[in-house]
Amino acid sequence: MHSDVVASRSAEHRDSRESRNGGSPPDAVSLAIIEQLQEDGRRPYAAIGKAVGLSEAAVRQRVQKLLDQGVMQIVAVTDPLTVGFRRQAMVGVHVEGDVESVADALTAMSECEYVVMTAGSFDLMVEIVCEDDDHLLDVINRRIRAVPGVRSTESFVYLKLKKQTYMWGTR
């Protein structure tokens, strides 16, 4: 359940520039390719080609382009609990002033895995991953609340992760 990137075409985190529709959405064939790779990120190009009706080389080119454009990443994802992290939480943030600058500050924290600007009673929703309660307390109480513009926060500590998929575009 989680993953990330590398070297040449690595996109460590995606901000507006990348996720902005830098172009039109992928066509049906590329979607099909993505779907294949969502099932198994290491599936051979030839197998994908057979499944979507394209040659191996064509699949290779399209995958490379999708990677370069930042439309998708092929990465290993894990369940944080199985790799030693004991505390996770979703934090809702109330902001006064510029929301985006606060979002940027939170984005810079390594403990924040997920930062999104929202409409509703919270201005920001942030998912954080910590090693233990002390760590969690430190991040929420000291670091996040210290960011200029943060008026208040509300935390939702994870008790159990029930579902986490990566099947976008599949339906």
Add this chain to the structure above:
Amino acid sequence: MHSDVVASRSAEHRDSRESRNGGSPPDAVSLAIIEQLQEDGRRPYAAIGKAVGLSEAAVRQRVQKLLDQGVMQIVAVTDPLTVGFRRQAMVGVHVEGDVESVADALTAMSECEYVVMTAGSFDLMVEIVCEDDDHLLDVINRRIRAVPGVRSTESFVYLKLKKQTYMWGTR
């Protein structure tokens, strides 16, 4: 050749059985391997071996085991906005009665990408991915609220995704 789609290591979603620490957390070397694959899910075993100080065969065995145990998955991840989904939201759910049964019902919905049981003012947090406003409305107002045990919900529509990483275990 690939009629074995079903097979071995597909873990479309993980529930308690899988994510429960089925064993001790991976050792330092396996963590290092995961880290490599978080950078590039297609990196060759030999390259990984060189990076973590193991032979190609050993890396192969460990990766296979990590996959089989469900500790990690290697998959393609995309930004929903770039593949045609226009509306995303985080929904906080207040439950009366058994929280887990509600969580299971939500988990069964394909629009729910992420379902987690939490402590705090919400009993559940659910991330939803939809094609447009109508779709979103339908899911929240009709489907989710129709689940027995759901007392009320609060929605946070996504305005902008600022960060999304997959670097667990890396820090």
Add this chain to the structure above:
DNA sequence: CGCCAAGGCTGCGAAATCCGCAAGCATCGG
């Protein structure tokens, strides 16, 4: 209409990688 450039696809060898397997070691625990 004719020409040309660009983009996407196919088909190929060549190189690299994957994969199973066997033999040899070292460690750990009963």
Add this chain to the structure above:
DNA sequence: CCGATGCTTGCGGATTTCGCAGCCTTGGCG
């Protein structure tokens, strides 16, 4: 001492990756 486990080295064959040379279609343009 024995058995289980995990790693290494080595090996060959199957598979996959990769670069490149065509080919074809599309779109711009005189």
